[in-house]
Every structure is written in C-alpha cells, then in structure tokens.
Amino acid sequence: MLPPAAAKTFDELTLGHGVSLEDLIDRDALGEMVKSFYDLFGVPLRIFSEDGKLLGDSADQLPLYALLNSAKGGRVALAEVAGKVKNISLGDDGMASYPCPTGEHYRVAAIQYDGKLIGRMILGPFVHPAQVEPPAALLALDAELDSARLRELFRAMPRAEDDSVVKLARHLGRTLDLLLFSGHRALLTSNMHLASVRESFRELEDKNDKLQTAFDRLKELDRLKSNFLATVSHELRTPLTSIIGYSEMLVEGLAGEMTGEQREFVQTIRDKGEQLLQLIKGLLDLSKLESGTMSLRKTQTEILGILRDVAQTMTPTARKKEVELVVDVENGLPLIWADSERLRQVFLNLTENAIKFTPAQGKVTLSARMTAIEAARPEDAGGVVILSARRTAIEFRVSDTGIGIPELERGRVFDAFYQVDSSSTREAGGTGLGLSIVRRLIDGHDGTVRITDNTPKGTVFVVTIPVKRATIS
Amino acid sequence: MQLDFVNRELTIKLVYYGPALSGKTTNLQALHKAAEPGASGRLMTLETKDDRTLFFDLLPLTFRNQGSLAVRLKVFTVPGQVIHASTRRLVVQGADGIAFIADSRTAETQHNTDSFMDLRENLKQHGLTLRQMPLIIQFNKRDMPDVRSDAEIADLASKGREPVYLAVATRGVGVVESMIGLLHLTWSALDAEHDLNKKFGFDSKAFLAQVAQKLGNPKPIPEILKACVGGALDVLRPEAG
Secondary structure (H helix, E strand, O other): OOOHHHHOOHHHHHOOOOOOHHHHOOHHHHHHHHHHHHHHHOOOEEEEEOOOOEEEEOOOOOHHHHHHHOOHHHHHHHHHHHHHHHOOOOOOOOEEEEEOOOOOEEEEEEEEEOOEEEEEEEEEEEEOOOOOOOOHHHHOOOOOOOHHHHHHHHHOOOEOOHHHHHHHHHHHHHHHHHHHHHHHHHHHHHHHHHHHHHHHHHHHHHHHHHHHHHHHHHHHHHHHHHHHHHHHHHHHHHHHHHHHHHHHHHHOOOOOOOOHHHHHHHHHHHHHHHHHHHHHHHHHHHHHHHHOOOOOOOEEEOHHHHHHHHHHHHHHHHHHHOOEEEEEEOOOOOOEEEOHHHHHHHHHHHHHHHHHOOOOOOEEEEEEEEEEEEOOOOOOOOOHHHHOOEEEEEEEEEEOOOOOOOHHHOOOOOOOOOOOOOOOOOOOOOOOOHHHHHHHHHHHOOOEEEEEEOOOOOEEEEEEEEOOOOOOO | OEEEOOOOEEEEEEEEEOOOOOOHHHHHHHHHHHOOOOOEOOOEEEEOOOOOEEEEEEEEEEEEEEOOEEEEEEEEEOOOOHHHHHHHHHHHOOOOEEEEEEEOEHHHHHHHHHHHHHHHHHHHHOOOOHHHOOEEEEEEOOOOOOEOOHHHHHHHHHHOOOOEEEOEHHHOEOHHHHHHHHHHHHHHHHHHHHOHHHHOOOOHHHHHHHHHHHOOOOOOHHHHHOOOOOOOOOOOOOOOO
16 A cells, blocks of 8 residues: 555645655554664653654553553553643653653653654653652552552663653654655655656657647548549549540641641640640549549459550650660469559559650560568568468569669659659659559559669569459458 | 745745756755754755766755744755656746756856756746746856856846856855845745735845855845846846736
8 A cells, every 4th residue: 555645745745744754654663663772771662643643662561550550540540641741742852751740750752854743752651760669659549559569560660860861862863863864755756756757648648649639630631632632633624625625626627727837736735735634634543542432443354465555555655765665474474353454554654654764775674473472461470370371472573774763762752742853954754643643553452562773773663463352351 | 835824834945957967966065064054954865876866856944033934945956867857847846936057168058058948848837937937047167167258147147137146066156145046036026926024024134144144154135145147136026927
C-alpha cells in the first residue's frame, strides 16, 4: 500500500503543511529504534504523532505499573498521569517535565521538522537514583496493594537523573531529525519521479492529440481534393471533346476547304486539345484510383501480347529519337490475373518515360521473367513459417540507358505531380501524373514497383505482379 | 504563497531558474552558508551521482518575530538540463518569484536564451506571463574568462525591466544581493495583491533588513538594492497581461 504522503501534492510536500511523522519514517523501524534506545539507556520511551497516535513503545508494562493496575486506586492514578503527560504543554525549548506525586518522573520533548511540531517523545517513567524509598503517596494509593511488594518494585524502577534524560532527549531529537530529513528526501524523490513521468506522459498525450487532429484534417483535405479533381476533370472533358471534334471536322474540310495556314492552325488547336485531354484523363484516373472507384477488369492475361503491343505503339517515337527498343520475354510464362488494358497503360507509360529520358543511340528493353515473392511481408514477424509461402510472380523490367534517377528521388517519383527536374526549363515534358497512376494500378494488381540502377548507366523500373489472385487477404 | 491564518505564518516560494550548470545550486549553497543557523534549515539536494540536479534543491529559510507574521521562504532550484523539462514545469508551478541565473560566458549566451524561452513557455502552461512574475536576472560566473562585459550587461539591463545582478556564486559574491532584490520585488507584488503589510501590521522594510542581516549582510536595504545594475526595482504591482 502507498504511504499516506503518496497522494499529496508537490506543494503540500515541500511547502510544509502536509508532512506528518508517519509519512517520513517507517513505523516498524521506529519501533525498533525505540526498543534499542531503551536497551541502551534503560529509560522507557514512547513516540507519538502530532495527532496522538502511538508510533513506538519501548517496553511492556513495568512490573510496578502492572501491580498498580491490579487495584482500582492504582488504575485511577495511572490514568491521571497518562492523561497529564500526554497533553502537557511544552516550553519554548520544546520540553516539559512531569513529576508524579508517586515518585516517578516523565520528560516530554517535541519532535520538530522544518520548524513544525509533528510529534512528541515521552521519556519515562524514571526515578532519581537517590530516591530509594517510595513516597507516601504511592503507598497510600490503595489499601489492597501490598506495600512490601510496592517497595520492592519501586526500587526496581528505571533510574536516571533528569539532566541526563534531557541530554538523551536532545540527542534523540537530533537523530530523529536526520532520519526525518532522509525520509523526506526519499519521499520527495519518489514523488517527483512519479510526477515527472506523469507530466511527460501528459505532454505526449497532448502532442498526440494535436497530431491526430492535424492528421484528420489532412485526410479530410485529401478527400476533398480527390472529389474536386474528379468533378473538375469530368467538367473539363465535356467541352474539350467538342473542341477536338469540331477542329477535326474543320481539318477534314467538312465546313469547306481551308488554306494551308488555316489548316495548320486548326491542326495545332486539335493537337493541343488532345494533349489537354490526356492530362485530364490522367487526373480522372488518378482521382478514381485514389477514391477507390476505379474497377479493374481482371482476366487471365497473356503477357507477351501486351509487351509486344506496347513496343509496337512506341516504335515510331523510339525511332524518332534514335533509341533502340527491344522486347525480351522468357519462354513459357503463365497467364496472369490482370486487367490487360490497365497493364498496357502501365507499360506504355513506363516505356514512354524510358524513351523520353534516353539520349540518341541508347537502348530501352522490356523484359519479363518468372520469379517468386514472399506472401507475407518480413515485418509481419508472427507465424512466418506458416505465412511466408512463396507465390509465383512475373517480374517485368523496363530498363533504359538514360540519365538515371538519383537514389533520394526514387521514393518520390511516384507522388502525383512530382518531377525530378522541376525547373521551368526542363527538357522533358509531362504532367507528373504518369508514375503516380502506374503505382496505383500496380497496387491494384497486388504487385510492387521499385527502381534500381541499370549498369553502367540508366534506370530500371521493376514491376512484380503475382500470377494468381491472393488467397490470403 | 501559502498563508496559515491559525499560526500566522506565510510561506513564499522562490525559484532559481536557468540553463544547465549556470550555478543555481551554487547560489543556494552560498545562501545556506551565509545564513545564520537559526534562519536556515538543511539544504536538500536531489541530485544524481555526478552532482547534477535531478529534480530540485530546496533551501528553507525562516524569519520569525516580524510584526505578527512569521515568514518562511522556500527557495527551489530547477534542474537545468534540457531533458528535465517536465520537472521544471512542476517545480516552477506556484512560484511567487523567480531568479533567473544566467551564465556570463559569451559561449553560453544561446543556452541562456533557450532557458529563458523555456521559462516563458512553462509559465504560459500555468497561465502566467513573464510580466506577471516578479523576476530578477543574475549574471553569474563573473570571474570566468571570456565573459560578456560589465558595460554590455549594464547597457542591456538599462533597456529591460527586470533588475539585473552580477555574481560569483562560488565565492558568494552578489548572491545575497540578488536574493534581497528578488524578495523585495516578490513582497511588493504579494503585498499589492493581498495587502499583507496592512492586514498583519507587517513592516516589509524591517523584514528585508532582518533577512539581509541573517544572511550576513548588515548594510542598509537601499544600499543592498543598489547592487542592481539595471532594470526597475520600484515595481509595486507587476503589470498584468
């Protein structure tokens, strides 16, 4: 159980109104000290707290007092003495003496701590060494008491001079003060320890709350942003389709023949309109992916066909840049569970990127091979033996001999609108949406995408997609 | 402040604040050494084995027989090390006056600033501002090499409102003066708020003189207060807000 002081506040414990004797000193240890004091000096000792609780008593009842207690007159006299001694008022020096009419003495001394009275010690009863015979008052207490026996027991009472007892009391006071000081120190240390921990905890909770609020707000903002993107891109697309459609009709001469220059201008309007439409489609894809409303139509898909198709589409672009485009697919690859249209989008994007950042005479390779992935991630430490069944997967690599992506940027290129070179003078165009969409589409296929170096130079985008659908969710 | 009407006893809490190793504990040790045995209790230090304050130090000083009111001063230090932020906040709670012990060395200037900001922040957590708190600033370690010059400190002090003291706590120089300055400000603030002088027939000037004497400085109070190198000591009521 906690000591009573454990519940007290820092102010109560340090500013000096809340500390009691029981708070500062162990009761059992105090009892032992009191007994040891009696053994050494032969003067009985009792220690009381400020509110009159007995905290330590040196000895069992003295034989004389036991005899007195056996008769009514003796009992009355002893009760009177006990009451008077316990409530005696102390002098300026913190001491008081009580001589009983029956010949014994008591010495009472204050126990102070930090200038406050927190208890008192009562030394006695003791009899002056010179007083051998009991006073008449003792013998006259009760006729029932045997006076020879009284004399005998009176002679056996503890003997001491009052002066010596005063010195003992002072010494004991100083010893107690030291114990109380140590006790107070220990009490404060443990209390401060607890309070500091509590305060640190409170502070952390506070910060957590603030972080949580900020996090909730950001999440809400993110949701609003996605909604906004979806709405805006949809609203933009509708008029844009008309712009492109009508410019196409103009170019085709449906509204009459145009001069070469007019046709060129309208063609530019159409091209730029297409470019804008691609951007808007990208935004729409991204917001759909973010809001989780894009559904993937997965079927058993053949890989080689997709990669060849991608290569075919990109060949004109590659030729224009004088970049070699190669497809290298391992024989006998299984069908994979995927949305072929979206997978085509992924590799088109990656290949286009690769060509864009590869200088003339460079090489871009699309490859695919069998591999295996861990079904459970390494941090899911529990039950690895059971959970880490390996799944067959296809590893796609789109490697180029281009400028490469610095290590630090690799995690960020998948963020929406992020550009490694974000200066206004950058050579390569693009919206910064492509890779963000790529990653989300691959996520949708339960796959992963990462970037490694292509030796001696260039970048490899490694896409891993499991062959079968996951059976463990 | 705690007022015990039954025993007519007033307890005032003073806190020595400042960066790590600026000499807060040394100030208390010097006060303890200077004080008459009857006036000072034991200096309690809660420190780690390398003599760094862990939770706080506490020096109780008691002054009796002044008018009809006994005054007990509880002088605390806070642990200066940055990691003990929560302990500092606990100790400074309920302070009636604060002595900010700064390290005079030029290299320590930033630590002084950080600690002062920390004090401001901790007071704010308890709903207080620096302007509401009786506060003196002591530039300690004047005997060290590479310290900020007297002229520089006096110049800065003259622009501020807090009384500024110079000290060498290891030799007890300026320690009692700082304490008397702090007590003067604190008492003025407490009296303005609680009307103590009138209610208890208390003579604050005589009280200050008694404290100074029991701390071993028998000079007249106006002279002791002059040790202040800048700032205002005549603030009767610290402005709120």
